[in-house]
Amino acid sequence: MNCRIGVISGDGIGPEIVREARKVLDRVAGKFGHSFDYTELLLGGASIDAHGVPLTEETVRQAKACDAVLMGSIGGDAKTSPWYRLEPSKRPEAGLLGIRKALNLFANLRPAYLYRELRGACPLREDISEAGFDLLIMRELTGGLYFGERKTEVIDGVRTAVDTLSYNEHEIRRIAKRAFDIAVKRRKKVCSVDKANVLDSSRLWRKVVEEVAQEYPQVELSHMYVDNCAMQLVMNPAQFDVILTENMFGDILSDEASMVTGSIGMLSSASLNDTKFGLYEPSHGSAPDIAGQDRANPIATILSAAMMLRYTFDLDREADAIEAAVRQVLQEGWRTGDIFSEGCTCVGTVRMGDLIAERI
Ligand code: IPM
Numbered sequence: 001m002n003c004r005i006g007v008i009s010g011d012g013i014g015p016e017i018v019r020e021a022r023k024v025l026d027r028v029a030g031k032f033g034h035s036f037d038y039t040e041l042l043l044g045g046a047s048i049d050a051h052g053v054p055l056t057e058e059t060v061r062q063a064k065a066c067d068a069v070l071m072g073s074i075g076g077d078a079k080t081s082p083w084y085r086l087e088p089s090k091r092p093e094a095g096l097l098g099i100r101k102a103l104n105l106f107a108n109l110r111p112a113y114l115y116r117e118l119r120g121a122c123p124l125r126e127d128i129s130e131a132g133f134d135l136l137i138m139r140e141l142t143g144g145l146y147f148g149e150r151k152t153e154v155i156d157g158v159r160t161a162v163d164t165l166s167y168n169e170h171e172i173r174r175i176a177k178r179a180f181d182i183a184v185k186r187r188k189k190v191c192s193v194d195k196a197n198v199l200d201s202s203r204l205w206r207k208v209v210e211e212v213a214q215e216y217p218q219v220e221l222s223h224m225y226v227d228n229c230a231m232q233l234v235m236n237p238a239q240f241d242v243i244l245t246e247n248m249f250g251d252i253l254s255d256e257a258s259m260v261t262g263s264i265g266m267l268s269s270a271s272l273n274d275t276k277f278g279l280y281e282p283s284h285g286s287a288p289d290i291a292g293q294d295r296a297n298p299i300a301t302i303l304s305a306a307m308m309l310r311y312t313f314d315l316d317r318e319a320d321a322i323e324a325a326v327r328q329v330l331q332e333g334w335r336t337g338d339i340f341s342e343g344c345t346c347v348g349t350v351r352m353g354d355l356i357a358e359r360i
């Protein structure tokens with residue numbers, strides 16, 4: 001298969017982790033007889049440095065010409081980086097939001113899985129970590145507070161800021177369908193998370209999700225308030241299969257879910273539209289504090305590349321091979337610093353990429 005892959009190396013540790021993911025992809029290409037053509041795309045801080053803005057029309061056009069985009073991470077240290085002296089709409093994060101919107105990437109899949117080998121790194125009580133968990137957050141990505149009208153003004157001498165949380169039924173229905181579709185292939189449970197005891201947008205969310213559920217009698221639907229969900233994630237994460245939620249709640253809950261796996265450095269994500277196209281990126285940020293030191297964990301990006309092979313290219317065997325190689329490396333006791341525990345061997349970013357590639 002011939003695959004056109006856009007690559008956004010990005011900022012901070014982005015270039016290092018993307019390099020390792022490409023190493024693994026190239027190994028897959030050789031072993032399974034595919035050809036991967038890469039096009040480098042600029043986004044975030046790297047785009048600001050080159051063009052003064054975090055996202056250009058050119059990047060959107062190039063991304064659209066690819067079958068999928070693999071991304072590292074964008075953004076810098078908000079205290080020290082000059083990018084954060086720009087107005088908010090010109091900062092790196094605005095580029096990420098812009099490309100999500102421009103490519104209509106409304107469905108954000110964030111799996112959180114506790115590897116048996118990493119149970120020691122799980123910050124939860126041992127009886128909870130022993131039960132393990134394997135959940136997926138289906139986060140709505142192009143609506144809600146992130147894209148509602150916002151403004152800051154002075155009213156009668158008082159500084160006032162407004163952000164708007166709005167969803168229409170079409171936006172809710174299409175993300176709900178995605179959640180049910182994926183639940184059918186998993187343990188057939190959807191927990192829809194909202195704040196329907198307070199918010200109108202959540203009350204509509206709940207109604208539309210119930211309508212969609214009618215089309216999936218084999219899937220068990222439950223509802224949960226977001227505050228309760230935040231608590232349940234640390235008390236009993238094993239109860240969840242697919243968590244379906246709106247943009248902002250999903251942002252917050254996915255960081256929490258990833259941390260209870262022991263390291264945010266392990267978690268991949270996919271942002272999909274209604275075609276086979278997807279943007280694949282680790283769930284973690286650009287970690288500017290450790291950039292360029294060969295200390296970053298490349299596994300989340302490598303697993304994002306596996307997701308890309310699975311969801312955009314339907315290359316399940318190849319994706320399985322990457323996931324098995326990651327597991328094998330962990331079983332053999334190799335660890336980057338973020339997931340290190342006694343008795344394991346600590347390696348850097350490049351070595352971790354080599355070890356995984358060699359096992360494909
Ligand atoms: C994420 C990030 C982004 C978000 C930021 C960088 C804008 O936190 O992908 O979760 O809030 O969506």
Ligand code: MG
Nearest residue numbers: 251252254255
């Ligand atoms: Mg986030």
